Each structure stands twice: as C-alpha cells, then as structure tokens.
Amino acid sequence: MVVWPGAAHPDPMLFTKAFTSQALAAKLESLVDLSTEERSSLGALPIRQVDVPAGELICRAGDQLSSCFIVLEGFVSLSKETAAGTRQITAFALPGDMPDLLGLHLKVANHDLAAITPCRLASVEHSDLRSLCRTFPAIAEALWTSTLVAGSVFEEWVVNVGSRKATSRLAHLFCEMMTRLEALGLARNDVCDLPLTQVHLAEATGLSRIHVNRSLQELRKQELITYTNGRLTIHDRTGLAQMGQFDPDYLHVPRPGWRT
Known part of the structure; x- marks a missing residue:
C-alpha cells in the first residue's frame, strides 16, 4: 500500500505516474501475464491527476467522454437515477479499477460516477489508451477481460437485488x-x-x-x-x-x- 507524500515529494506528478502504473499493472496482471516491456509502457502513459472531494460527482450519465479514469485512492460509486430521483448503485470501484472503461468505445457515460470518499484519480485520454492497446495486444486483452469481469459482477448484483x-x-x-x-x-x-x-x-x-x-x-x-x-x-x-x-x-x- 502506497502512502501519498503530497507536496513534500520532490516531483508529485512523477510520483502520481508511478503510482498509476503500479495500480493499473496490479489490476491487469490479476487477469493476464504482462511482460516487463508491457508493464513499462503503463508507466509511460500520459496522465492527468484529478482529486475529487467526498460526495462530488465525477461524471454524469450521458456526458460525452474523451478519457478514462483510473481510481488510485478512495471509493467510487457507479449509479443510475430514475426520473423520480431514486438512485440505484450498480457497482463500487476500488483502487486500480477503471469505472468508465466502456466510454473508450461508447463515448458516452452510461452511469453517474461519484466519490464516496475523497478520491484521487488518474485521467488517461482515449487516444493514448487506444494507441497502447494497438501496440500491446496483451494490455488490450487485459482491459477486455476486466470488462467481462465487471459484467460477471453486474449479473451477480442483479441476482442479489432481485432474488x-x-x-x-x-x-x-x-x-x-x-x-x-x-x-x-x-x-x-x-x-x-x-x-x-x-x-x-x-x-x-x-x-x-x-x-x-x-x-x-x-x-x-x-x-x-x-x-x-x-x-x-x-x-x-x-x-x-x-x-x-x-x-x-x-x-x-x-x-x-x-x-x-
């Protein structure tokens, strides 16, 4: 578990890139084997650090998306809201998760993302992520597998709520x-x-x-x-x-x- 050094770190952005690489590599390597070169490529991804206070929306269903978020710290909820204002949480995203990965191809947010706790996120542009996937098919496979796992979890949540x-x-x-x-x-x-x-x-x-x-x-x-x-x-x-x-x-x- 990494403790954030904050402003005391000599290069906070460099630290964020390293932490992002570590979090994403751990997630993907739980699904597929990655080579040293593939792991290094994750560290070379251009990212933007985003800090979100607890209770704040990260994005809303229907928003146009041009980047994906990687959760580095904190808990994020995925939810849908009815016309009457009733909210249904459909998943929780934890460190290493990419809760809006569907937007890489669908371009539109399918659900609301909200910070349950203060969250630190890394934002990766879709164009950079697509380029990475073209260069390293194993990373593309891992991202696809993570989407399938998310679908498996969603099915279980449907059973849990419905039965x-x-x-x-x-x-x-x-x-x-x-x-x-x-x-x-x-x-x-x-x-x-x-x-x-x-x-x-x-x-x-x-x-x-x-x-x-x-x-x-x-x-x-x-x-x-x-x-x-x-x-x-x-x-x-x-x-x-x-x-x-x-x-x-x-x-x-x-x-x-x-x-x-």
Whole structure:
C-alpha cells in the first residue's frame, strides 16, 4: 500500500505516474501475464491527476467522454437515477479499477460516477489508451477481460437485488467487498475500512434504510459481523457466506478463507 507524500515529494506528478502504473499493472496482471516491456509502457502513459472531494460527482450519465479514469485512492460509486430521483448503485470501484472503461468505445457515460470518499484519480485520454492497446495486444486483452469481469459482477448484483432476502443481500455485499479489498491488500484478519453509509448500503441492495438497519442488527445478533463507523469486522466468514449465498468465483480474484 502506497502512502501519498503530497507536496513534500520532490516531483508529485512523477510520483502520481508511478503510482498509476503500479495500480493499473496490479489490476491487469490479476487477469493476464504482462511482460516487463508491457508493464513499462503503463508507466509511460500520459496522465492527468484529478482529486475529487467526498460526495462530488465525477461524471454524469450521458456526458460525452474523451478519457478514462483510473481510481488510485478512495471509493467510487457507479449509479443510475430514475426520473423520480431514486438512485440505484450498480457497482463500487476500488483502487486500480477503471469505472468508465466502456466510454473508450461508447463515448458516452452510461452511469453517474461519484466519490464516496475523497478520491484521487488518474485521467488517461482515449487516444493514448487506444494507441497502447494497438501496440500491446496483451494490455488490450487485459482491459477486455476486466470488462467481462465487471459484467460477471453486474449479473451477480442483479441476482442479489432481485432474488435474495434483505439480510442475505447485505451479507453478500459484505462478503464481496471484503474479498475485493483483501485482493488489494486493503483488508487483513477479516477487518477492513468500508466507508459506506446506510444510504449507500440501501442504494446498493435495493432496500429501504429501515430494512438495512434491521438487517445490520440481525447480522450482529447472529455474531456474523460488526460494522461501526465505516469499519467492517467479519466474525464468522463461513456463516456470513452461507447467509449471503456467496461464492466468490464470479469475482475472478483469489479467495482466501471463503468456504460456502
């Protein structure tokens, strides 16, 4: 895990490029093997650093896009909003993710992107990314694979919202987030920072805030989790996975400790 040196670093932009290369390489190498030359090419990508305060929109559905964002720090939500103003979170993006990669070919944002926490992003122009993919087919394959994995996760979210009971939905979401954060080295010993409010949890699971509150109480009562001040502790991984009908295969990441 890299700690940002901020203004104290002699060349903050150089540091940002190195951090971007590291984050993106880690993401892509979890999907395909990259050569030394391919990894080096990621470090040569021209980028623009973007810092976004918590709660701010990064882009809105329908926006014309000419660049892709790479999440370097923080939590980002992907969501859609109805005409009545109801919001449905469809995914959470974590460090290394490119939550608007579809825009590389579709050119238009398909969803709202918002910073849940203060976020640091790297912006890469579509033209530079397309040039990189033409030069290095393995990188193009990795980006395509990451899109397929995102589709796999989206399918599981549809099942979660459409077919599981309230407490199971929340249990499944907690299992997923712990698994993803563990793969990034951001969770340890069944504990992780998960800075989601009950509003975020409701919008991600299609529940009311009342049902989220009741479901949290039920998970605590069964001694499966503790969730306080944005910190999640899982006390019984097997029990929580069974409650959420969670099988991590759809995430296509290592799955330490999960048994269903």
